[in-house]
Amino acid sequence: MPFVIYNLANSISTFFFEAGSSTSREECDAFVRERYGHDISIQPAPIQGVSSYTVFVGNDKVVQFREHTSLLDIPLLNLVREIHGEDTIVPRCVEIGWIGGLGVYEMTKLSGEALVMVRSSLDGCQRERAVWKRFFAQSWLKSEAATLTSGFDISTLRSTAKEECDRRLEYLSQTLPARLQPFVTEIQTTFSYPIVLTHADLNETNTLLSPSTGSLSGILDWAGASFLPFGFSLYALENFLGGWMGQKGWTWLPHSEQLRNIFWETFCTQTGLEDVRLIKLAAKAGILIRYGIAWDARFEGMIGVRDPNLGGGDEYRSLDALLFSNRGETTE
Incomplete structure (x- = not known):
């Protein structure tokens, strides 16, 4: 690392x-x-x-x-x-x-240390415990009922989420290079996702883990949280399984594909879902928004982190790696 x-x-x-x-x-x-x-x-x-x-x-x-x-x-x-x-x-x-x-x-005060501080020291079992399985399952299972009992209007939230997503996807359709446009088109033509309360910036500094067990112990900094389709914040899973850009491209942790499979198997078991194709498509949308929207684009809610000052194509390297790669096990 x-x-x-x-x-x-x-x-x-x-x-x-x-x-x-x-x-x-x-x-x-x-x-x-x-x-x-x-x-x-x-x-x-x-x-x-x-x-x-x-x-x-x-x-x-x-x-x-x-x-x-x-x-x-x-x-x-x-x-x-x-x-x-x-x-x-x-x-x-x-x-x-x-x-x-x-x-x-x-x-x-929650226990644990920031993921960015402990990730490189986690062993295989600790990494397996740390892949947000329970967190995302809770979002899927409990969000709608909890939102209703808290007095929020689900139909209004869905309408607002659709408008926000349309604005972001329209921005991406006008700014991303041609090789990435098919992903935008695919998502624009298939918008049928349940909405959940979504963290605006689910990253390695906002995530706390137990250093001894690897278990998730805290999610911090919920400023800007908004209602978006479930799966939009699954970029955090890819960040955990890799998360940095080296000279050879995006670098994955050892056994990343095995950990990814464990996440999906456990998620399906806990939620009772058998078909997660739409969720994985929403995860693509989240990756596009996260790494395709410039940090200064002034969208509210979920934050884009693309640096428009890089130039030379480097500003889209994360999208190329996450959307086109075969997710190998390379490490540096």
């Missing part, structure tokens, strides 16, 4: 510089001490988000300061907790105030 340098201090400084001079890190830390006591331990989270500053308070609390453009939707978070189980992999969250232009939230 390539060596990636992450500088915590620089990440925090960047956030406060971009958040504006009305609020500083010192003011945020003072807010925490004033609320929880001047003697309490305050430590910055080891990995910070782009739109937030997060600190651990004592042994069991997290306080997060978020930009006004990336606030948390508490009713949606409560729905996520209902779908996936309270106090298991989704933290309890309450808004506790504002400081300057930043919204402030208190959350329960």
Whole structure:
């Protein structure tokens, strides 16, 4: 796996510089001490988000300061907790105030370490436990019933999801190179997917695993979550099974195909589904949106990560690898 340098201090400084001079890190830390006591331990989270500053308070609390453009939707978070189980992999969250232009939230502290920190050290059994089988099965089985009991209008959500998907697919039809257009056309002509509450940026820094067992212990940062067709966030599975671009293309972990098969077999067993062709087609749509939409395209909800500044065709390498490759077992 390539060596990636992450500088915590620089990440925090960047956030406060971009958040504006009305609020500083010192003011945020003072807010925490004033609320929880001047003697309490305050430590910055080891990995910070782009739109937030997060600190651990004592042994069991997290306080997060978020930009006004990336606030948390508490009713949606409560729905996520209902779908996936309270106090298991989704933290309890309450808004506790504002400081300057930043919204402030208190959350329960979940156990585990970020996937990006532990993935390379997982053995085969741990990797098998970590492939999100239960998480996606819960989304399939519980989303519609939980959404209805929470007072959301399913028909309105479906209509909105269809409109959002149409906008994204139209964008892709106008921006992707010709070799990728057949995938867009295939998805546009087959739109019949159940909708679920979908994480906007399900990645290696937002996913917590138990270092000892590999079991999923937390999904963080639900800002921007929206209702989209089930399967759109399955790009996360491919990220886990590979997840970085080397000189020879997308690099897969050892036994990635075996782990992928285990995921689908377990998913079908837990959900009772026998035909997952539409779900796999929706997964293609998610890959297209994730890696085909530029990060600055300003779509709400699920985030695109394509870097339009790469040029020379490099900005589409991830799509070529994930949509055209035979998913070999290459490692570097």
